[in-house]
Amino acid sequence: MATELSAFVTNLTLFVLAAFVGYEIITKIPTNLHTPLMSGANAISGITLLGSVVVAGAGENTLATALGFLAVVMATINVVGGYLVSHFMLDQFRGGGN
Amino acid sequence: MATELSAFVTNLTLFVLAAFVGYEIITKIPTNLHTPLMSGANAISGITLLGSVVVAGAGENTLATALGFLAVVMATINVVGGYLVSHFMLDQFRGGGN
Amino acid sequence: MAGVLAQYLPPAALQLAYLIAGILFIQGLRDMTHPRTATRGNQISAAGMFLAVVVTALWFDILSPLILGAGLLVGGGIGVWLAVTVETTEMPQLVGLFNGFGGGASALVAGAELIDVLAVGDSLTIGLTATAAIAGIIGSVTFWGSLVAAGKLHGLVGDSPVSTNVGHAIKVLFLGAAVVAGLVLVIQPDALGNAPMASWVPSYWVLVAAASILGIFLVVPIGGADMPVVIALLNSYSGLAAATTGFVLGNTALIIAGTLVGASGLILTVIMCESMNRSLTNVLFGGLGGDDGDSEEMEDIYEGNIQETSPEEVVMLLETADRVVVVPGYGMAVAQAQHAVAELVELLDEHGVDVEFGIHPVAGRMPGHMNALLAEADVPYDKMRELEEVNPTFSQTDVAIVCGANDVVNPRANEDDGSPISGMPVLNVAEANTVIVNKRSLSPGFSGIPNPLFARDNTSMLFGDAKESMQDLVNDYKEATD
């Protein structure tokens, strides 16, 4: 229990620091890049893929494996699609800049 | 050994995130506030006072206690003095702003 | 049995890999602060994701690499296909769709995890069930909410407002059901004892079902043009859900990445609400924009005051103009008129006209939507001006061409008359010498209110589809200047 609590506070610390980093950086991103940002952030949220990979892999149970497979498919669509869409949009901004 | 390494990586993660936070925030501070910033950051670096407190407190050994006492004195000068100097300087900036 | 890497490396190596992935995500976002470095930033972020996934796959005990590989392949294929085939105008709904899949994945993962733990014979700890409950609720709401949002943006789901009182009651009911199911899951994970279905953790799936219905009912009554706000908010939620999962698994990469996404979504939501001068509550629970009782008021304003013009007349104006500002809006996106507009602007530029775009922060349906579209049509970066930059120049502008925009040029926003857009900053095109408004009819824009700009003396309406009208202007201008 005690070490679980400690681990929680450590995780909370990471969360707080990451939130500050996120806030400071994202408020700096100009409006015209907000659409690619949304798509890119979306792709990052596909990080749940990590959880899916572990579960799809473990495969102790057929139902769990099936759900895991579905989760892998969905998360991968999110990740691959998100980064690609963002890439296509950003590519058109290139050469610009001031 | 293994858990020590894990703890190290966790600490490293905190370090990296804090470095990003520091970089993003401090590059935003305007030049005219750099002198009070220096003094304030200086005060924060007196956080070593925490280490001093623990050691001065433990007091298993006279020499260690004596060193700890000296450390407490020095660190406290740094903290108290740093914050006060910064405060006096900043107070004069007040009413300003744009 | 542990995976390949875990046999040779200490657990700290996995953590280190996650830290590096986290750094890559952060650096990727930092590069997004400038168009010049943004493409690289996106690639850096993708590299972080690749690293995290590969290391995870090689680290953990993969008894069925085939299934994992198949999942990655299928998902990757669908992702590439969607990204490659979609039109830039359909970006908003695609982003919504992707977001939904992310949410769905995290709800499924949490369920699979619960079933898996029981199958191995371990017991369900509070930490596990509590996070599973949170991930389940947020994930399901995100999945269905995003799907509805994407459907609305794509025109598949109509704006059929559910009567608010009944609607609110339904939302409260299903939220309550989801929470109760969650509490059962946490407090009595083995409520069913050894019943045959117990190993499926039914309380979790009840929670998922309730949250799914909640997600649908939350988004259906929100107006179609507010969907980007909804998607950004749901994206923020799914980031927070990922972070929550990270708390349980003790996974640094999930915590950092999830938090970054949570921050990004929340900030975008706030920015969008602010540029529309509305509160988040108003967006989420205010129901649809304007009511249709406005039609009478509209007739009053427009009656006898509308001047129509033709492409030929507009070209004559353009020939003598020294400065022209083009204001694009949602209609330009729908009509896919960006290439025609870009060509017109290039032509004018070649003929020595000082021509620029005036881009409102919420023109279109996503923040930065117009910029993305115009960039796709090769409009140079320095021709796109933001609201604050371009507004002071309208008084020295000869012709302002409004292309498929409506709310973002509505002068009523400057009057505090309680209209849905009052207080929202708008482009003051009326200060230009002549205003040409190109749209198909006098029907209102997203907010549903009439636009007095159309009735001004110096405004002429160029009715028609944006793409066709702009193409006409290009052709006529070419002929006239040949």
Next chain:
Amino acid sequence: MAGVLAQYLPPAALQLAYLIAGILFIQGLRDMTHPRTATRGNQISAAGMFLAVVVTALWFDILSPLILGAGLLVGGGIGVWLAVTVETTEMPQLVGLFNGFGGGASALVAGAELIDVLAVGDSLTIGLTATAAIAGIIGSVTFWGSLVAAGKLHGLVGDSPVSTNVGHAIKVLFLGAAVVAGLVLVIQPDALGNAPMASWVPSYWVLVAAASILGIFLVVPIGGADMPVVIALLNSYSGLAAATTGFVLGNTALIIAGTLVGASGLILTVIMCESMNRSLTNVLFGGLGGDDGDSEEMEDIYEGNIQETSPEEVVMLLETADRVVVVPGYGMAVAQAQHAVAELVELLDEHGVDVEFGIHPVAGRMPGHMNALLAEADVPYDKMRELEEVNPTFSQTDVAIVCGANDVVNPRANEDDGSPISGMPVLNVAEANTVIVNKRSLSPGFSGIPNPLFARDNTSMLFGDAKESMQDLVNDYKEATD
């Protein structure tokens, strides 16, 4: 036996308190980004420190609260006394002094910790000795380096450059000695076995001694005006030392706070070097600024070209001026002339003259030094203009008054002639109609090179102490306008 709090609370409570302290430090820095909120930011940061210290003191086993209390009291008393009695002009050296104390404390703590661990009968782990070694070296270098730097700024330590080759050899020697002692400490902490002094961990103190000498020799050959860079760098080091200690103790507050300080010091160092257009290596190892062989060159430039003026003449100029810019420099700080200058500016302002300060980023001896001094003298914030803002206005300026500044107005910086300041951006005062330079003599500023500005046709020298001269101007102007 654990401390009061530790008996009732889980360890996570201590961590949580440290997290809150960390949040307060970060929020404090965020508020420092604007003058309006900066005072509050400083207070928030101090509150974080207070929380961290109190919680720590109540948490750990304090066998000698008396000693701790006494230490806090003595240190606090000295800190308050120094902060209250110091003049604003002496800020740079005071900050340096404080910084030294911080470094000294961390070196002592590391040593005390080693001795304490041995006394309790525990063995010295690698983690402990390695961090102690790092903290010892950085702390000692910081302590002595800062002391020398503060001494130089206060005029107690002269600029007596040690012949570079010998100097470099000494530095390398003592750095080597410190590293060797550190390696012994890490690899063979019990090298002396049961010898009587073994419990004092002698290898650590050898390391401290070597690092102390290194610290002195590192800073002595650096020019006095580069001391702020040195102090910022040492501050960055002491922050990193604190973070390192945090790694060993597993103390989140130390890691976060130390890292923030490390970042702040490093960024300030880089900014200062950039505004002086010099590399950090050049500052640290380049020796003193200009060589004295320049005196001949100086005579060439100045010979017969220097016009002197008097307060009366300057006042006559001021009476007819429409726009006046005052450029303060290090001499204003030394002479404590800020109040007189502020009064002069206020007078001019009252008489309808458009008057502003043009402030160079490295004018004075610390970044923002001039701003802090002028704010002390109640100069309104909006009268202080930065270099980029004020430079374009000199051509419309009637009189530029240079008060105790030299390098920051030296036009040679614009010529690429290999002088120590070439490439540094400067205030182009010469573009003003008339330039009045107030300093005591023709002697050079920090960089040691002559200033052709003094010999220009439109420049007149007002020789004298800055405070007296400015006071004269005030009095004469009052008389003349009465």
